[in-house]
Amino acid sequence: MDRKFYPNAIHAIMLLVLFFSAQIASAQTLSQPVLGFSNPCPSEGFNSFTVDFAWQIPLVNEDNKFILELSDANGSFDNATTLSTVTDKNTVLTFSFKFAFPEATYGEKYRIRVRSTSPAKTSSASGSFPAYYRTVNESLVLNNFQDATLCSDPILLEVNNYPGEAYYNWYKDFNLIPGEKNAYLEVTEPGLYFVEVDYGFYCSSETSSNLVSVTQNDQLSVTISGDANVELCPNGSYTLTASTDITPDENFTYHWYRGETLLSSTASNSYTVTDRNGDAAGEYFVEVDPGSGCPALSSSVVLSINDFEVTTNLATDIVLMPSQSKTIQATTTASNPVYQWYKDDVAIADATTATLSINGPGSYYVEVKESAGCGIAKKSTPITVSYPSDFEIKIAVGDYTACTSSQAALSLSELKALTNDGTVIAVDESIVEQFSFQWYLNGTAVSGATTRQITVNNTAANGNYTLKGTLESFNSTSNAIAIKIGIGTPAITADLMKICEDVDQVTISSSITATSYTYSWYRDNILLDETSATLKTLKSGTYQLKVKNNDCEVASNTVTIEPYTDDQITLNKEGVIYLQKGQAQEVIASGADTYVWYDNAQQVVGTTASLLISTEGVYTLVASIGGCEFVKVIEAVLQESTIIPNVISPNGDGINDTWAIPVTYLNNPEIQINIYTSSGELVFSGANYQNNWPESTINYSGRNPVYYYRIIKNGATIKKGTITIIK
Incomplete structure (x- = not known):
């Protein structure tokens, strides 16, 4: 079949295509999402929802994502929550999101929108909707299913099975009680009550509790x-x-x-x-x-x-001296007391007041009768009065540590009486005051020490102390307490801290010098012969003193005396120095008190710390520290050549055995010499070079080995070249 083409029609079609393409490109939009729900009540067992979404071409980019977002409970997207992200719908113009609400969802004005990432566009938001995530999905239990009765006080109705939710709704007679949001309700009126979890208008009813009937009863009197x-x-x-x-x-x-x-x-x-x-x-x-x-x-x-108490002022057991009397005072809470005193259970004639004077042994008490009210009678606790057969004295020492404390305070701590039946009774102050006392040291009375206390504050008074008490025909001696007053901690000092051993004498003195003490000196923990408070020695070491008085020994601090050594004398150049013709090198010493320099002929050529050497030879330094002399020797060698040799023959014949370079590069800490094999291996490296490489014979066969050298000063190479080994 023949087809005809009409050029004008083709042009018209192309224009239409271009027009619609432009319209589509300019009208690209993300449509408002369509909700697949109305009033969601998500929970653990039901939380699957959909949102339908459509968008218009042109197509988004291949890396685009469509993101479904949820606003906050007030409809704001400032902190939006991502519900779902889709990456495989970049060629699908209509699709559905599937998602679950987060557990924190709780509010009335949520909205949903969609965003694309490439290109970045945002749809209009959906209409607002209430949404509540329900953690409770069964009926609440109120007041354990029990009805309640109101008496004079309010009663409390409580949620029993889910008391920890955020908010509740309470109802009385099926009417919401405004403002009551807790898991409990204080009830003051009769009525029919129930409660539900507050999940908004649509989601709360499934949690409604049982009904509780509250009735009002009259109060009993x-x-x-x-x-x-x-x-x-x-x-x-x-x-x-x-x-x-x-x-x-x-x-x-x-x-x-x-x-x-x-x-x-x-x-x-x-x-x-x-x-x-x-x-x-x-x-x-x-x-x-x-x-x-x-x-x-x-x-x-x-x-x-209707009772009363009776007490007396004395202890239940007391001691009386034969010449002494005491008064017993009775105290009672009886309103109208009548008194009768007894001795050994026999009423004492005319002893009918609150007091009784006693002057002999026996068992005493008072009987008090209440003359009003119940008319009861009570006896006081009996007081046993005894004459002493002897006395027991005890002394004690206060805060004190033997051999450490600088003083000790001794005092009477107990004074007790012994009765004929063996009873021990603490005596009161009235008897203690009748005693005369005397302190004894090692069995000898201490002059003037006749009170109940004595203080010992010097080592001369160390020893065993006792206290003797005398009353009428009684003489009692206390226990003995040994007192050892400390001698203090000795401090030792030395007049010299560094010495020239066997020349300088150092004197070490003690802060404690009593001649009655024993002194033991130690050097490096070895006991010395000296036994006085001062030590004189010619030896270095660590010294310590131990001072002893009776059984107390105390160690001093330690003092270390150091010896002078030749390490303290340093030279800026040592060993062999190399001189260039017409030039001099300065050798500087330090660390000594005096310096004397000698030449080959033992003539003095200098008396200061430095010496300028321009002539070859051997120079000797005698440096003095205290009484010590130390000797240092320097050899000066004249080396006129400035040429660095490139051939050596280390064969042991004494000629050209080492690589001898000009003196400019020798014995200098600032100049580093590195020598390498032809393969780059470092075989020598060091400063203060002494023309001493190689230090042993180099054995080889075949071709003469070639080494490479670098002379480095302050990190920079100043000379480099080769060294060939020949036989």
Whole structure:
């Protein structure tokens, strides 16, 4: 079939194609996403949702990503959450996103949008919608499924199974209670109550709790008959009786309390209190539980015991001297006391006041009767009075460490009496004051030491101390305490810290010099013969002194005396120095007190620290430090050549055996000599070169080996060349 082409039509078609292509390119957009849900309630068991999306050509780039984003709960994308990212739809103009809501989703105004990354474009956002991620997907349990009764105080309804959610909605009679968002509710009114987790309007109902019916009951009134304050006699009884404003029945229970302690739960409206040794005192009340309705508390009844105490002013065991008397004073809390004193259980005639004067042994007590109230009688604790058969004295020392403390304070610590039956009784101050005392050191009375205390503060008074006490015919001596006052820590010093051994004498002195002490000197932990407080020595070493007084020995600090050595004398040039013709080299010494330089003829050529040498020969330095002399020798060699040799013959014949270079490069710490094999191996490297390479014969066969040298000063190569070894 023949076809005809019309040029004008072709042009028209091409124009239309170009026009629509331009329109498509300029109209590329990302459409608003279409939500596949309305009011989502995602949870762990249900969290799969879709959003439909369409976009228009031209095609996006191959590396493009389509990103589905979720706003915050207020609809803002400032901190958008990525829900899904798609990378395989860059040629698909319509597709669906599948995604899950994050667990933090909780709010009313969420929106969704789509972004592309290449090119970067953003769709318009969807309409807003509420969304709540539910962590609770079952009914709440309220008040453990129990109804409640209101009495005089509010009651608390609580969520039992999920009390940790952020917000709740509370309802009374199916009406929302504004502002109540906690997991508990304080109830003051009767009604029908329930609660739900606040997941917004659409997602909360599945969490609604059971209904709790709260009813109001009338309050019971309870009283205890009789006075509010009741006084009991010791070991007496009292019955408390409760009454209510309604007639009790078999369901009533009475809970009797003393303070916070429950005493009895009974159906009886009475409770009898019996005193046993004063334990009945306290505040009593009753709680009445009618069985149904509201329990009620009575007011309190305070029970007190009509009792009193009797005490005396003396200890239960006391000692009297035959010439001494004492007064016993009785004290009582009885309102109207009547007194009667007894000795050895026999009433003392006319002893009917609160005091009794005693002057002999026996067992004494007072009986006090209360003439009012219960009329009870009580006896005081008996006081046993004895004459002493002997006394026991004890002394003690205060804060003190033997051989360390600079003083010790000794004092009387105990004075006790012994009775004929062997009882030991601490005596009171009235008897202590009658004693005369004397301190003894090693069995000899210390002059003037006649009080209860003595202070020892010098080593001459070291020894065993005792205290003797005398009263009438009694003479008692205390225990003995050994006192060793410390001698202090000796400090030793030396008049010289460096010496010329066997020449200089150093004197080491001690800060402690008492002639009664024993002195032991040590050098390097070896005991020396010296036994005085001063040591004179010609030897270096580490010295220490130990000072001993009786059984106390204390070590001093250490002092180290160092010897002078020739290492302290340094020269800027040592060994052999090489002279160029017409030039001189300066040798500088340091570290000594005086310097004397000698030439070959032993003539003095210098007396300062430096010597300028221009003539070859051997020069000797005698350097003095203290009393020590040290000798240093330098040899000066004249070397006129400035040519660096390139051939040597290290065959041991004494001629040209080493690589001898001009003196300019010798014995100089700033000049480095490096020698390499022909393969680049470093065989010699060093400063202060002494024309000493090679240091041994080089064995080879065949061709004469060639070495390479570099002469380096301050990091820069100043000479380089070859060295050929010949036989």
